[in-house]
Amino acid sequence: AQKITQTQPGMFVQEKEAVTLDCTYDTSDPSYGLFWYKQPSSGEMIFLIYQGSYDQQNATEGRYSLNFQKARKSANLVISASQLGDSAMYFCAMREGRGNQGGKLIFGQGTELSVKP
């Protein structure tokens, strides 16, 4: 069963506007973490933001915020004031459980964001 679903293969946004990238997840574990990574055309994976399942408030990191709706099992990434440099592939990922699960992240298929000038 797919655990992380990103339904938008590609999106366009005008420079300086906000954009929301969708992510839904599936888990029965009460303890999990949700991550967003950015992958520019150069290929590296850049960490953006993290939300723990027990966190009471939505995570924010600069222009990035995570709209965490636990009951709906969604963890959408909101990028405010888009910049041309935001054009990249964006991945949502989840880590389940405590203990020895380590860094086993399950990734979605990604959303390719293009920012138009």
Add this chain to the structure above:
Amino acid sequence: DSGVTQTPKHLITATGQRVTLRCSPRSGDLSVYWYQQSLDQGLQFLIQYYNGEERAKGNILERFSAQQFPDLHSELNLSSLELGDSALYFCASSVSPNPMVAGELFFGEGSRLTVL
């Protein structure tokens, strides 16, 4: 720059061959993880090592093996290569074996393997 170093950045080889990908984790990080990114499978976890010992295993083929050395660098060995092994192979590192804290898992720039 994440501090995780992967070599080589690009590698082209033929089917049936064997290659070794190398990863140096960030200074002080004890855990190393390997991920494979391919067009059809997306990003998939392969294996994790912590302080020299295997910690977790994912969808790693039997033709693939990995190890972490006493100096904490890791190598991923891919043998009897097939066309479908063409992918971007990422190494990531963290201090803890159980990174649940934001930003604790740092990725290298990847090694792009092309099998012809």
